Amino acid sequence: FQVLLKGASMADLYDLTGLVLPNTPRFETNGRLTGSLEPERAVWEYTNFNGKVGQSDLHGSLKYTSGKPRPRLVGTMTSNQLRLADLGPTIGAGKADAASPDPSPSPKRGRAPRGKVLPDSKFAAERWNAMDMDITFKGRHIIRPESLPLEDLSLRAVMENAQLKLAPLTFGVAEGKIESQVSIDGRTAPLKAQIRGTVQGLQLSAMFPKVQLMKKSFGHMDGAIALESTGSSMAGLLGEGTGEMRLYVRDGTLSKQMLDLAALNVGSIIVGKLFGDDKEVHLRCAVADFTVVKGLATTRVVKMSTEDAIVEATGTIDLGTEELDLRIKPESLEWKFFSLRSPLYVKGTFGNPNVGVEAGPLLLRAGAAVVAAVVAPAALALVPLTVPAADDDTHCKPLLDLGKQPVKAGAKGAAGTESQPARQAASKAAPAAR
Incomplete structure (x- = not known):
């Protein structure tokens, strides 16, 4: 069945689902959710979802498997038009999208202290042992100021045993x-x-x-x-x-x-x-x-x-x-x-x-x-x-x-x-x- 997810930050999904995700601007995604139950684990797949994070588009598929020693999240995500400002909260810089009707910050969301340049928002490392993951992401085109020659972004994020x-x-x-x-x-x-x-x-x-x-x-x-x-x-x-x-x-x-x-x-x-x-x-x-x-x-x-x-x-x-x-x-x-x-x-x-x-x-x-x-x-x-x-x-x-x-x-x-x-x-x- 189709499932719509939205909120002020993907990090806020932790309390509801146990998913360990980064701070983001306001997001909204719509995709197909399927699940299967087995004696020792449950498998949930959120496939072919489309949506936005801040003003950037986001597409992909994710698979969540419960079990021991920890649940595991794997998947791929892409953005065809990735706005540079939407990456800020992920590393503790910037803030949620100004268009967001709920500007209240999530726990640990922050930016560089007043007068400082480097972001000082603390990593939520106490959550890292709650889940393993293997996620790849590709930002095909970065929307940024003309004077800043960033073109694209790709990464693989792997978390295991914190x-x-x-x-x-x-x-x-x-x-x-x-x-x-x-x-x-x-x-x-x-x-x-x-x-x-x-x-x-x-x-x-x-x-x-x-x-x-x-x-x-x-x-x-x-x-x-x-x-x-x-x-x-x-x-x-x-x-x-x-x-x-x-x-x-x-x-x-x-x-x-x-x-x-x-x-x-x-x-x-x-x-x-x-x-x-x-x-x-x-x-x-x-x-x-x-x-x-x-x-x-x-x-x-x-x-x-x-x-x-x-x-x-x-x-x-x-x-x-x-x-x-x-x-x-x-x-x-x-x-x-x-x-x-x-x-x-x-x-x-x-x-x-x-x-x-x-x-x-x-x-x-x-x-x-x-x-x-x-x-x-x-x-x-x-x-x-x-x-x-x-x-x-x-x-x-x-x-x-x-x-x-x-x-x-x-x-x-x-x-x-x-x-x-x-x-x-x-x-x-x-x-x-x-």
């Missing part, structure tokens, strides 16, 4: 992909987690689709991250993570005009101060290599090589307090290309960063774009690149060689604030004194 694995969790981004594997052990308090991810072949031209100047760029971005952590929320896991992360960019174009068009206001200020307001800068390569200890990311090597200069950043990013403490120093190959020789400082928080010049507080307003432009924590880190043209570059080759070092989670990845390969890369990439 241990949750998202493997793979893959976003199509800028004609490339960000693929991660996340394991969270819900049997311990606080939760234990391992996070590994790669950034593969993000095309710079596709990352800024509204910017005409970037269409000339054939460069790409790659990376990797490996962390071990404990915590009870997304923010908590990042704030306690230990390991390393690495980011590489090759062959791009920068200019104040381009960053203005991309609405990266702080990035445009920095580029304007370093290179001048009218200059178009060819980016040969850039690397951001960090160790992470208990959520504190410390620079090993963060450098950008252009035709005219090496720009280096040193300092820390605290993923727990969301505080920035970075120093950006231009190392000129030819000082005539620079309109600013003093280092820049990036301080403040993720939500309210501040940029200043060493000589005085000339830049009082900032935006999070400086982090993306210089250290890219949102993209998180990178894997080896095969870049024949850059391999011959005096400054890029040692930086790209550094990318061949695998990232490691835990104490092995965080060992030392600066690894031997990182020290060698920094030394070789530094311009000769003039």
Whole structure:
């Protein structure tokens, strides 16, 4: 028979059915429900259902089997038009659909605390031992702001004996992909987690689709991250993570005009101060290599090589307090290309960063774009690149060689604030004194 399900959040079905489902915006589904009873178990199938979660369509089939040691839910779901905002409550960010007539939050539904960026809603891990599951989901097309180049999403979520694995969790981004594997052990308090991810072949031209100047760029971005952590929320896991992360960019174009068009206001200020307001800068390569200890990311090597200069950043990013403490120093190959020789400082928080010049507080307003432009924590880190043209570059080759070092989670990845390969890369990439 046909069954209509609807409510403020799928997580609310737990009290009624025992199903362990994530927080969502208001949902409504309609499908065929069939069941069979056996001596030691019952089987229920909810097949060919169609509906909406928030403003995203949802289709699929699910099968629930009772029994020991735990009931089990398996199935597949797809969304042809997945609205990015509807994913927010799943990770503890955002809120239920504004169109919902019942805005009352479900237990544990939440978002980042006031003034914070990372979501701090706690995982409902006390429910995880109530059910095992194996669910695959595909979001064929992500509806998002034009400036955010997310394309699609696919994941497999497996939970067994209160241990949750998202493997793979893959976003199509800028004609490339960000693929991660996340394991969270819900049997311990606080939760234990391992996070590994790669950034593969993000095309710079596709990352800024509204910017005409970037269409000339054939460069790409790659990376990797490996962390071990404990915590009870997304923010908590990042704030306690230990390991390393690495980011590489090759062959791009920068200019104040381009960053203005991309609405990266702080990035445009920095580029304007370093290179001048009218200059178009060819980016040969850039690397951001960090160790992470208990959520504190410390620079090993963060450098950008252009035709005219090496720009280096040193300092820390605290993923727990969301505080920035970075120093950006231009190392000129030819000082005539620079309109600013003093280092820049990036301080403040993720939500309210501040940029200043060493000589005085000339830049009082900032935006999070400086982090993306210089250290890219949102993209998180990178894997080896095969870049024949850059391999011959005096400054890029040692930086790209550094990318061949695998990232490691835990104490092995965080060992030392600066690894031997990182020290060698920094030394070789530094311009000769003039």
